[in-house]
Amino acid sequence: MNKSLIKFVTDFGPLLVFFSFYYKNDKDLTIAIPPFIIATIIALAVVWILEKKIPLVPLLGGILITLFGGLTIYFDNPIFIYIKPTIINILFGLALIFAKYFTDEPLLKKMLGNSMKLTDEGWKILNSRWIYFFFSLALLNEIIWRTQSEEFWVNFKVWGILPLTLIFTAAAAIPIINKHKLNE
Secondary structure (H helix, E strand, O other): OOHHHHHHHHHHHHHHHHHHHHHHOOOOHHHHHHHHHHHHHHHHHHHHHHHOOOOHHHHHHHHHHHHHHHHHHHHOOOHHHHHHHHHHHHHHHHHHHHHHHHOOOOHHHHHHOOOOOEOHHHHHHHHHHHHHHHHHHHHHHHHHHHHOOHHHHHHHHHHOHHHHHHHHHHHHHHHHHHHHEOOO
8 A cells, every 4th residue: 555645544534533423423522532532543553563653743642632532531521622732732832942942953953854954043933933833723722612613613623723734834934944945
């Protein structure tokens, strides 16, 4: 099977499982979350079998989905699944801040430095913009789940965050990369 197809299925398959169970069962989170957790664990197992490692971001996502999904089911309270995106984005923002202030170089440079070469100033700007983006997404998630219907939040989670990330990347990250790119 094609490696990029497997990556796509392991990245988006659990989300599609969640979405289909949610809408087929009268928009009931308590019915949609268990298959979501199972699909996420299966996706992580497939990645492990094929790669012999699980990248940090999917692993962290899987742990938080299992934890907050489990808390949602156990306490029969959707607040736990609502705050998961907030916590993930805050953790990413804090990781970038921590690396920015307590290490020699931005975390993004450590993670992506082999795939793209930027000036130190470019890495600093890019790192700062991602910090603001992650905290903005966390705040937006909090506003949406607190002021909108559950269905609206589910649709925002599924159909809103990815487009916002793509727009941010196109508008705020790519110009910095192009401006501060080092010629090899």
